[in-house]
Amino acid sequence: MTTERQTPPDVRRVSEFLQTFCVVMLAGGAQTLRVERNARRIGMACGMAVELAMFSRHIMLTVSDGASGESCTAVRSLPAGGPNFTRVQALNALGWRMVNERLPLEEAWQEMEHILALPSVPPLRLCLLVACANAAFCRLFDGDAVAMLLVFVATLIGFSVRQALSRMGMNLKIVYLFAAFCASLVASCGVVWQLGTTPQTALGVSVLFLIPGIPLINAVQDILDGHVLMGIARAVQAGMLIAAIALGLSLTMLLAGGAGI
Amino acid sequence: MSHLLLLAGQVVADGLFAVVACIGFALISNASRPVCLVAGLLAGLGHATRFVLLHLGMGIASSSLCAATLVSLCSMLCARRRHTPAEFYAFPALLPMIPGMYAYRTILATMQFLSAAEPAAREALLVEIAYNALTTCCVMGALVIGAIVPLFALHEESPLVRWRRRDAGTDGGKARQD
Structure with missing residues (x-):
C-alpha cells in the first residue's frame, strides 16, 4: 500500500506526530488501550510498526520502518491539564480518517494543530x-x-x-x-x-x-x-x-x- | 391509580434532574455538545431506571449495576450511528449515579468517631463508617463493571460479534469503528 505513495513519510516525522497525538490523548483522559490502538493503527496506515509504553507522566514510543530498517525511539512527558473529551474525540476521529481516507501526514498535522487550538467552554x-x-x-x-x-x-x-x-x-x-x-x-x-x-x-x-x-x-x-x-x-x-x-x-x-x- | 401517577411523576422528575446534572458534570471534562446531549439523555434513562428498581425493593448496588448495563447498551446503539466510541456517551452518563452521599457520610462518621468519647457511640459510628464505605465501593464497582462488560463483550473484535457477523454475511466498511 505504501508503494502507491509518491513520498512515503519519514520515520522521524511519523514519530513526532504520534508523540504529540499520544500525550494529548492520554492527558485528555483517554483509556490507555484506546491510545495504544490508535497509535498502532496510524502507524500501520503510514506503513510502519509502532511500539508504545505508557506511564503516568511519560510515554516511550518506537516507530520502525520494516522496508528501510530505520527506526526512531523517543520519550516524551505528558503535558499538564485535566480531562478534555472534545480533544480526545476529535483526535480519535482524526486517527480513523488517516486510516480510512488515507489522509496524508502533513494534512493530519495541520488538523491536529487545529484540534489543539479548539476553544473550551467559556x-x-x-x-x-x-x-x-x-x-x-x-x-x-x-x-x-x-x-x-x-x-x-x-x-x-x-x-x-x-x-x-x-x-x-x-x-x-x-x-x-x-x-x-x-x-x-x-x-x-x-x-x-x-x-x-x-x-x-x-x-x-x-x-x-x-x-x-x-x-x-x-x-x-x-x-x-x-x-x-x-x-x-x-x-x-x-x-x-x-x-x-x-x-x-x-x-x-x-x-x-x-x-x- | 393516583398512586401510580404520582410514582410516574417522580420517575420523570428523577430522570430530568439527572439530565441536568449529567450535562453540567460532562462539561467540566469539556465534552462536545452532541456528546453532552446524548449522555444527558442516557443519564436520565439510567437514573430513572435505578429509581424504579430501588422503589421495587432492589439493593442500591445491584440496581446501579442494572442501570449501568442499560446505559452502556443504549450508548452502543447511539455510537453505531456516529463516528464516536460508545464510552464517550456511557461514562459521563454514569456521573449522576456516583455515590457521593455515601462517601460524604463515611467522612462525617469518621470525624465523629475520632472525637466520640463513649464506647457505645463509637461502636455505632464504626458500624456507620463500615456500612457507608462499603456501599460507596460496591456502587462504584457496580457502575463501572455494568458499563464496561457490554462494551467488552460486544466490541468489534470480540468473538461474539465476529461470529454473528459471519452469519449475517460481510459487513464491509460498515463495521463499528472506535
Whole structure:
C-alpha cells in the first residue's frame, strides 16, 4: 500500500506526530488501550510498526520502518491539564480518517494543530452550568428547594475558586482543597442556621462537583484491560484528589463545630 | 391509580434532574455538545431506571449495576450511528449515579468517631463508617463493571460479534469503528 505513495513519510516525522497525538490523548483522559490502538493503527496506515509504553507522566514510543530498517525511539512527558473529551474525540476521529481516507501526514498535522487550538467552554457559562448541575444533583439525594439553592450558590463560589486558582497554576491538590473548603463553608450556613429541612444534604452535595468521576472510571477500565500500572496510577491520583476534597470538607466541619454537625 | 401517577411523576422528575446534572458534570471534562446531549439523555434513562428498581425493593448496588448495563447498551446503539466510541456517551452518563452521599457520610462518621468519647457511640459510628464505605465501593464497582462488560463483550473484535457477523454475511466498511 505504501508503494502507491509518491513520498512515503519519514520515520522521524511519523514519530513526532504520534508523540504529540499520544500525550494529548492520554492527558485528555483517554483509556490507555484506546491510545495504544490508535497509535498502532496510524502507524500501520503510514506503513510502519509502532511500539508504545505508557506511564503516568511519560510515554516511550518506537516507530520502525520494516522496508528501510530505520527506526526512531523517543520519550516524551505528558503535558499538564485535566480531562478534555472534545480533544480526545476529535483526535480519535482524526486517527480513523488517516486510516480510512488515507489522509496524508502533513494534512493530519495541520488538523491536529487545529484540534489543539479548539476553544473550551467559556468560564462564566461553565460555572453557571456546573452550579445548575450540582443543584439538580442535590435534588437526586432528596434535598429540598432551600438545599438546592444553597448548593447552587456554594458551587458557584467553589467552582470560581477552582477556576481562579488553576489559572494561577497552583498545585491541583491545593486547588481542590480550597475549592472544597469554600464550597462547603457556604453550604454550612444552612447547617448552622438550620435552613430548610435537609441542610445536611446540602453540605454533603456542595463538594461533589469536584469528584474526579471520569478519571476513576478510566482507572477501573485500565485495570480491567490489563494496563494495571496505568490504572493504579490513575486511581491513586484520583484518590489523592478525593482526599484533598475530604480535607477541605473536614476543615469546614471543624470551623462549624466539628462533631456537632 | 393516583398512586401510580404520582410514582410516574417522580420517575420523570428523577430522570430530568439527572439530565441536568449529567450535562453540567460532562462539561467540566469539556465534552462536545452532541456528546453532552446524548449522555444527558442516557443519564436520565439510567437514573430513572435505578429509581424504579430501588422503589421495587432492589439493593442500591445491584440496581446501579442494572442501570449501568442499560446505559452502556443504549450508548452502543447511539455510537453505531456516529463516528464516536460508545464510552464517550456511557461514562459521563454514569456521573449522576456516583455515590457521593455515601462517601460524604463515611467522612462525617469518621470525624465523629475520632472525637466520640463513649464506647457505645463509637461502636455505632464504626458500624456507620463500615456500612457507608462499603456501599460507596460496591456502587462504584457496580457502575463501572455494568458499563464496561457490554462494551467488552460486544466490541468489534470480540468473538461474539465476529461470529454473528459471519452469519449475517460481510459487513464491509460498515463495521463499528472506535
